Amino acid sequence: xxxxxxxxxxxxxxxxxxxxxxxxxxxxxxxxxxxxxxxxxxxxxxxxxxxxxxxxxxxxxxxxxxxxxxxxxxxxxxxxxxxxxxxxxxxxxxxxxxxxxxxxxxxxxxxxxxxxxxxxxxxxxxxxxxxxxxxxxxxxxxxxxxxxxxxxxxxxxxxxxxxxxxxxxxxxxxxxxxxxxxxxxxxxxxxxxxxxxxxxxxxxxxxxxxxxxxxxxxxxxxxxxxxxxxxxxxxxxxxxxxxxxxxxxxxxxxxxxxxxxxxxxxxxxxxxxxxxxxxxxxxxxxxxxxxxxxxxxxxxxxxxxxxxxxxxxxxxxxxxxxxxxxxxxxxxxxxxxxxxxxxxxxxxxxx
Amino acid sequence: xxxxxxxxxxxxxxxxxxxxxxxxxxxxxxxxxxxxxxxxxxxxxxxxxxxxxxxxxxxxxxxxxxxxxxxxxxxxxxxxxxxxxxxxxxxxxxxxxxxxxxxxxxxxxxxxxxxxxxxxxxxxxxxxxxxxxxxxxxxxxxxxxxxxxxxxxxxxxxxxxxxxxxxxxxxxxxxxxxxxxxxxxxxxxxxxxxxxxxxxxxxxxxxxxxxxxxxxxxxxxxxxxxxxxxxxxxxxxxxxxxxxxxxxxxxxxxxxxxxxxxxxxxxxxxxxxxxxxxxxxxxxxxxxxxxxxxxxxxxxxxxxxxxxxxxxxxxxxxxxxxxxxxxxxxxxxxxxxxxxxxxxxxxxxxxxxxxxxxxxxxxxxxxxxxxxxxxxxxxxxxxxxxxxxxxxxxxxxxxxxxxxxxxxxxxxxxxxxxxxxxxxxxxxxxxxxxxxxxxxxxxxxxxxxxxxxxxxxxxxxxxxxxxxxxxxxxxxxxxxxxxxxxxxxxxxxxxxxxxxxxxxxxxxxxxxxxxxxxxxxxxxxxxxxxxxxxxxxxxxxxxxxxxxxxxxxxxxxxxxxxxxxxxxxxxxxxxxxxxxxx
Numbered sequence: 022x023x024x025x026x027x028x029x030x031x032x033x034x035x036x037x038x039x040x041x042x043x044x045x046x047x048x049x050x051x052x053x054x055x056x057x058x059x060x061x062x063x064x065x066x067x068x069x070x071x072x073x074x075x076x077x078x079x080x081x082x083x084x085x086x087x088x089x090x091x092x093x094x095x096x097x098x099x100x101x102x103x104x105x106x107x108x109x110x111x112x113x114x115x116x117x118x119x120x121x122x123x124x125x126x127x128x129x130x131x132x133x134x135x136x137x138x139x140x141x142x143x144x145x146x147x148x149x150x151x152x153x154x155x156x157x158x159x160x161x162x163x164x165x166x167x168x169x170x171x172x173x174x175x176x177x178x179x180x181x182x183x184x185x186x187x188x189x190x191x192x193x194x195x196x197x198x199x200x201x202x203x204x205x206x207x208x209x210x211x212x213x214x215x216x217x218x219x220x221x222x223x224x225x226x227x228x229x230x231x232x233x234x235x236x237x238x239x240x241x242x243x244x245x246x247x248x249x250x251x252x253x254x255x256x257x258x259x260x261x262x263x264x265x266x267x268x269x270x271x272x273x274x275x276x277x278x279x280x281x282x283x284x285x286x287x288x289x290x291x292x293x294x295x296x297x298x299x300x301x302x303x304x305x306x307x308x309x310x311x312x313x314x315x316x317x318x319x320x321x322x323x324x325x326x327x328x329x330x331x332x333x334x335x336x337x338x339x340x341x342x343x344x345x346x347x348x349x350x351x352x353x354x355x356x357x358x359x360x361x362x363x364x365x366x367x368x369x370x371x372x
Numbered sequence: 373x374x375x376x377x378x379x380x381x382x383x384x385x386x387x388x389x390x391x392x393x394x395x396x397x398x399x400x401x402x403x404x405x406x407x408x409x410x411x412x413x414x415x416x417x418x419x420x421x422x423x424x425x426x427x428x429x430x431x432x433x434x435x436x437x438x439x440x441x442x443x444x445x446x447x448x449x450x451x452x453x454x455x456x457x458x459x460x461x462x463x464x465x466x467x468x469x470x471x472x473x474x475x476x477x478x479x480x481x482x483x484x485x486x487x488x489x490x491x492x493x494x495x496x497x498x499x500x501x502x503x504x505x506x507x508x509x510x511x512x513x514x515x516x517x518x519x520x521x522x523x524x525x526x527x528x529x530x531x532x533x534x535x536x537x538x539x540x541x542x543x544x545x546x547x548x549x550x551x552x553x554x555x556x557x558x559x560x561x562x563x564x565x566x567x568x569x570x571x572x573x574x575x576x577x578x579x580x581x582x583x584x585x586x587x588x589x590x591x592x593x594x595x596x597x598x599x600x601x602x603x604x605x606x607x608x609x610x611x612x613x614x615x616x617x618x619x620x621x622x623x624x625x626x627x628x629x630x631x632x633x634x635x636x637x638x639x640x641x642x643x644x645x646x647x648x649x650x651x652x653x654x655x656x657x658x659x660x661x662x663x664x665x666x667x668x669x670x671x672x673x674x675x676x677x678x679x680x681x682x683x684x685x686x687x688x689x690x691x692x693x694x695x696x697x698x699x700x701x702x703x704x705x706x707x708x709x710x711x712x713x714x715x716x717x718x719x720x721x722x723x724x725x726x727x728x729x730x731x732x733x734x735x736x737x738x739x740x741x742x743x744x745x746x747x748x749x750x751x752x753x754x755x756x757x758x759x760x761x762x763x764x765x766x767x768x769x770x771x772x773x774x775x776x777x778x779x780x781x782x783x784x785x786x787x788x789x790x791x792x793x794x795x796x797x798x799x800x801x802x803x804x805x806x807x808x809x810x811x812x813x814x815x816x817x818x819x820x821x822x823x824x825x826x827x828x829x830x831x832x833x834x835x836x837x838x839x840x841x842x843x844x845x846x847x848x849x850x851x852x853x854x855x856x857x858x859x860x861x862x863x864x865x866x867x868x869x870x871x872x873x874x875x876x877x878x879x880x881x882x883x884x885x886x887x888x889x890x891x892x893x894x895x896x897x898x899x900x901x902x903x904x905x906x907x908x909x910x911x912x913x914x915x916x917x918x919x920x921x922x923x924x925x926x927x928x929x930x931x932x933x934x935x936x937x938x939x940x941x942x943x944x945x946x947x948x949x950x951x952x953x954x
Contacts, residue, residue, distance in 0.1 A: 079783040079787070083772065083776050112782070114775060114778060336497070339539050339815070339822050342818050343815060346814060355803050355810065356807075358807035359806075359810040361807075362551065362808050366543075366547040366551075368539075372808075
């Protein structure tokens with residue numbers, strides 16, 4: 022049996038939400054959260070700490086690797102296995118390659134997949150780091166464990182078109198017992214109990230919604246017992262409000278205020294207004310945008326027009342001609358917006 | 373359409389009032405406050421409904437204005453009218469909690485539905501706004517002559533280009549242009565913010581590039597030196613030169629990173645001077661030596677000392693470099709602290725150097741004594757070995773420093789590359805800007821097409837009425853390409869500024885009737901004239917009344933003067949008189 026902690030996409034060094042008052046704090050919290058994982062490893066003493074890519078947001082400086090290495094030295098009994106991702110990929114001059122790492126650190130440095138074998142644990146860990154920013158080849162498809170008697174674990178990084186596309190099922194069929202993956206910031210099981218996308222340790226930008234944290238558990242040849250452990254410095258939430266033609270500005274401000282009051286302190290919000298609005302009303306959302314923990318407010322409202330009815334009502338007029346003309350254009354976001362603007366303007370509404 | 377009877381239950385100040393109208397001209401006469409305007413409002417409310425408005429439109433809300441506050445449930449009335457010789461009965465309750473409409477054909481009793489548009493059909497598809505812009509004619513208001521001229525030009529442009537009296541092309545184009553400007557301003561703010569970041573990064577990149585260049589050439593020199601190790605003098609000179617050089621350069625670099633505070637500069641130059649000073653001291657000390665052996669010893673001492681100095685210098689240099697590693701934004705405090713540290717380091721270095729120089733000259737004195745030569749040769753070798761090791765370490769440090777800088781340079785280049793891609797908000801603004809431009813262009817093009825079609829018909833209709841209203845004084849009025857009003861009289865053009873306010877008032881009436889005739893093709897609505905003629909002189913009023921009586925429409929004229937009735941009687945025009953009492 023092996024016990025492990027799995028993290029990915031820590032993005033050390035990133036500055037989230039630039040321009041927001043909490044931006045600096047969030048930058049620090051990214052480092053803090055990483056230190057918290059090390060602290061967890063210290064108290065739980067797992068056999069392995071898997072880091073499946075993008076530990077750093079950009080090419081790490083030697084000093085930064087020093088910080089990380091010092092933390093690894095605090096958990097000498099845990100073997101740290103690290104795959105380098107597309108963000109901090111291995112340039113020929115990368116410090117990852119030359120840094121005098123602590124003895125418990127194992128970095129996948131080769132250009133092709135390699136394996137670290139741990140006979141004492143009957144475990145073999147496979148992986149490959151990024152040598153360039155993009156890898157479009159399905160590198161994991163052809164990968165088979167050398168010894169089927171071992172607990173075979175693949176540390177993967179990717180999952181979209183530009184970054185080693187893969188299917189967890191396929192990897193498992195190849196004989197792996199467990200897949201610990203990274204790259205996609207929203208975490209979750211890729212195959213229940215057998216393959217997990219860790220998700221970023223902390224949200225990296227305001228579109229990384231939902232909880233973030235690390236995974237910990239045990240693994241045998243027979244199966245895994247793995248759980249998610251959230252780290253809650255910051256959690257982004259996208260919330261929508263269904264606007265109707267009678268919705269007032271006050272109502273929206275109250276909604277945002279209540280949301281902030283009800284929800285835990287660590288939640289930050291992107292707000293979306295959806296639905297139909299009175300064409301005559303222009304909402305001033307600055308009061309909401311100035312609230313703390315509000316990242317932004319986006320209006321996705323369509324004016325409450327029935328274009329068919331309008332055309333009938335204004336038959337023979339420029340308005341009817343305009344609606345017709347815009348309807349004959351290829352319907353993309355821009356044309357739809359132009360239709361809305363034009364009709365609003367022709368009817369003398371504010372834009 | 374002929375309005376036959378208004379049956380008011382409760383509407384503003386009017387209660388339980390039945391008013392009959394005749395075909396042709398009706399004059400509703402009454403003193404101020406008699407309820408003429410209320411009757412006028414009642415008629416339009418019956419025809420087009422009375423909605424309780426929200427938001428901005430609340431200020432012009434007729435609902436609240438005429439709601440009987442003590443008995444809102446009786447807010448209602450009825451209207452009898454004829455269309456194409458058929459009689460209809462229309463009843464409305466305006467009370468917003470129990471809105472109700474009844475529309476009935478009075479002859480066969482057939483129930484019609486207002487909600488399903490039966491009334492709209494009877495009205496020939498005319499909406500409230502179009503009616504308000506044509507046949508429902510108030511006083512032209514307080515507009516000055518020039519304003520009125522502009523208003524008229526806009527009115528005609530809108531009608532000809534919009535194809536409807538309630539589509540305002542000119543205003544629409546203005547609104548769209550304003551939106552474009554707003555969007556452009558927002559976009560500019562974002563792009564400037566980005567530019568600032570780009571510039572900061574570019575500056576940092578430039579400094580790093582310089583640093584890398586210098587480090588590379590120093591590294592090359594150092595490697596060269598390491599090869600020609602035995603030539604001690606060369607090494608010493610090179611180190612001396614380089615120590616001095618890199619000291620100065622890194623001072624400049626660090627300074628350039630921060631704000632160019634005069635104080636910092638002063639401190640830096642002070643530091644530089646002191647370095648130069650101590651070098652002079654050393655030089656003069658060395659030239660005093662006379663014995664070859666002692667000279668050698670002293671020489672190696674200098675080498676050692678310089679190496680020590682360099683290592684210390686670099687150490688401090690190194691120590692503060694990472695402080696800048698996190699980007700220029702943080703440089704403020706970092707630089708201040710860094711410069712202080714650096715200066716302190718250099719001072720300490722200097723003190724140590726002086727100390728070492730003192731020790732070394734003492735040593736030189738000692739080695740002057742004969743018999744100790746062998747011992748000193750041993751020492752020399754040892755020192756030479758130390759120097760070599762130190763030089764090696766130095767080389768490594770320089771390589772490290774270069775690699776670190778190159779990594780930072782790489783990350784900055786990536787960040788700059790990423791900045792070129794527009795962000796989410798920027799893309800959205802760009803899209804909206806394109807949409808606003810598109811809407812503007814399309815409306816402009818359509819207006820032109822429409823204008824071409826409509827202009828001729830409109831111009832001839834307008835000219836006809838202008839001629840009629842002014843008794844033939846003005847033959848034609850049209851709108852030029854620039855939206856200006858062109859008035860012709862006896863073949864000559866008159867600038868609109870030259871027209872009297874009274875004449876413009878007549879044009880105002882003529883335009884509305886002309887446009888009304890064009891847009892109301894299906895059903896001729898009654899002409900509502902609410903104190904329209906208060907600014908007219910008698911002659912012009914008589915002319916106008918004659919013209920109106922020839923229109924064939926039902927006319928309802930609201931006035932508080934007897935003038936209109938007197939003139940109608942004088943001209944022998946029949947009319948129906950409705951007197952309202954306070």
